[in-house]
Amino acid sequence: MSRLQHFGWFLARGFGPHGWGHPYLDWDWRWTTPELYRQSARELERAGFDFLLIEDAPSLGSADTIDLRVRHAFGGPKHDPLLLAPYLFQATQHLGVIPTVNPAGTLPYTAARQFATLQHLSDHRLGLNVVTDTGSARHFGDAPPLGHDAAYDRAEEWLGALRALWRSWQDGALVADPVSGVYADGRRLDAVRHRGEYYAFDGPLNALPFERGEPVIASPGGSGRGLAFAGANSDIQLALAPLTEASVRDYRARIHRAAAERGRAASDVRILFAIQPVLVASAEEADRIVAASGHPDDAALREIARRQSSDLETDLTTLDLEAPLPAGIFGEHVSQGSIRRLVGDRDVASAPLRAHLTALSTLGRISDRSGFVGTADEFADLIEELGEWGNDGVLLWGDLHPVTVHRMLDELVPILRRRGILRREFVPGGLHANLRAF
Known part of the structure; x- marks a missing residue:
C-alpha cells in the first residue's frame, strides 16, 4: 500500500551560475538576482515539497584546481546561500529552506544569533545543512585544517554550543506582559560560559527563544563518524546508497542505531535518499539513452x-586514461563520498582512469533498478517500493532553473x-511540524 513520503530538492550547484553550459541559458534568467530562485521555490511549494536544500562550498579550492572550478563554473563562483534564504521565505508560506553552513566559518555566538533571527523571520521554516568541509579552513584563520574525524568533533561542539545559546532563555524568561510592563525576566537567562576544545564564549543569547522549535538540522555523510554525527544531531539525513532493499534497510538501521546510542528515537531522524533521475517520455527513449551512455568517446x-576534478579538488584531466589513479592522489580533506562515487567497487590499484570515468558515464534503467533513466511512472514505482521498505523520503537532485524543475516535476507530481x-497540504507550525506530520 502506498504511503506518504517527504520530498526535498537539493540545489546541487549552489547559489551559482544556473543555466551556464545549457541551452536554457537563453531564457535570460540572472543567477545573481533572487527571482530565478523565488519562482522555482514557489513551484516546489506548489508541488508539496517539504524543503529546498542549497549546497555550498565557500572555497574555490586549491591553487592547482581553481581554474578547473571556475572555467566551466563547475565549482564556483558561488554566493552565500544563507543570504538568499530570506528572499525564498518571502516568496513562500510553507517551504523549508536549508542553506549549507560550515562550522569553521562562523563563531557559535554569531551563528546562533543569525540563525535565530532567520528562524523567527521565516516563521520557523529554517534548516541548516551542517558540513565539515576542511578544504576551506585557510579562509577562516591561520589554524591548520583538521582531519576528517576532528572536523566532525568540532562541528558537534559548534552545534552543541548553538543549542546551549538558543536554550539560554529558560521557560518563563520571556514575559511580554503589557500590564506589568515587564518584557523579560533576566533571572531566567543562563550565562552559558562555554570553554571547549575549539570554542570559548559567554552567553546568554541576545535573541528571542523559539515558539515552535529550533532550526532543523540536516547533514550528509556516509562515513562511520558522519553517521554517528547524524544519529546524534540531525533531523534530516541526506543518504547516498545503492537503492536495493538490503542497502536501504542497512543504511537506515545504522542511522537508527547511532540515534539510539545518543538517547534519541529512530523517528527523530528523517532519512531521504538523494536521487537524480533522467525522466523521459517513453520506455523506448530511455532504452536508447542508456545504450548510448555505455560507449563514451574520449571527449x-x-x-x-x-566535473570530477571540481568535486574532488584534484586535477584528473592531466592523468593518463589508461593508467590507474596514482597512489595518494587525494588529500585528506577530500570527501570520502566523492572518492567512492568515482572509484565505486573497482580495484584502485589496477583499474584505469578510463574505467572509473566510463562507469560514471554509463546510465541504467529505472525499470530493472540498474539506474535512474525512465518514465515518470517508472520512477514513481521506485519511490513506492522505497516506501514499502520503510523509507522516509526522497531528495531530488538538480539545479534550480525553472526549466529543470518543470522538466522533472510536471508529469511526476500528479502521478505521485x-x-x-x-x-497535497501542509500543516501549520513550520518545517519541524511538516517533517513530523507523517
Missing part, C-alpha cells in the same frame, strides 16, 4: 574528468499524488 570522458505518495 565525453574528459568532460566527466573536469494520485498514488498517495506526495502530500
Whole structure:
C-alpha cells in the first residue's frame, strides 16, 4: 500500500551560475538576482515539497584546481546561500529552506544569533545543512585544517554550543506582559560560559527563544563518524546508497542505531535518499539513452574528468586514461563520498582512469533498478517500493532553473499524488511540524 513520503530538492550547484553550459541559458534568467530562485521555490511549494536544500562550498579550492572550478563554473563562483534564504521565505508560506553552513566559518555566538533571527523571520521554516568541509579552513584563520574525524568533533561542539545559546532563555524568561510592563525576566537567562576544545564564549543569547522549535538540522555523510554525527544531531539525513532493499534497510538501521546510542528515537531522524533521475517520455527513449551512455568517446570522458576534478579538488584531466589513479592522489580533506562515487567497487590499484570515468558515464534503467533513466511512472514505482521498505523520503537532485524543475516535476507530481505518495497540504507550525506530520 502506498504511503506518504517527504520530498526535498537539493540545489546541487549552489547559489551559482544556473543555466551556464545549457541551452536554457537563453531564457535570460540572472543567477545573481533572487527571482530565478523565488519562482522555482514557489513551484516546489506548489508541488508539496517539504524543503529546498542549497549546497555550498565557500572555497574555490586549491591553487592547482581553481581554474578547473571556475572555467566551466563547475565549482564556483558561488554566493552565500544563507543570504538568499530570506528572499525564498518571502516568496513562500510553507517551504523549508536549508542553506549549507560550515562550522569553521562562523563563531557559535554569531551563528546562533543569525540563525535565530532567520528562524523567527521565516516563521520557523529554517534548516541548516551542517558540513565539515576542511578544504576551506585557510579562509577562516591561520589554524591548520583538521582531519576528517576532528572536523566532525568540532562541528558537534559548534552545534552543541548553538543549542546551549538558543536554550539560554529558560521557560518563563520571556514575559511580554503589557500590564506589568515587564518584557523579560533576566533571572531566567543562563550565562552559558562555554570553554571547549575549539570554542570559548559567554552567553546568554541576545535573541528571542523559539515558539515552535529550533532550526532543523540536516547533514550528509556516509562515513562511520558522519553517521554517528547524524544519529546524534540531525533531523534530516541526506543518504547516498545503492537503492536495493538490503542497502536501504542497512543504511537506515545504522542511522537508527547511532540515534539510539545518543538517547534519541529512530523517528527523530528523517532519512531521504538523494536521487537524480533522467525522466523521459517513453520506455523506448530511455532504452536508447542508456545504450548510448555505455560507449563514451574520449571527449565525453574528459568532460566527466573536469566535473570530477571540481568535486574532488584534484586535477584528473592531466592523468593518463589508461593508467590507474596514482597512489595518494587525494588529500585528506577530500570527501570520502566523492572518492567512492568515482572509484565505486573497482580495484584502485589496477583499474584505469578510463574505467572509473566510463562507469560514471554509463546510465541504467529505472525499470530493472540498474539506474535512474525512465518514465515518470517508472520512477514513481521506485519511490513506492522505497516506501514499502520503510523509507522516509526522497531528495531530488538538480539545479534550480525553472526549466529543470518543470522538466522533472510536471508529469511526476500528479502521478505521485494520485498514488498517495506526495502530500497535497501542509500543516501549520513550520518545517519541524511538516517533517513530523507523517
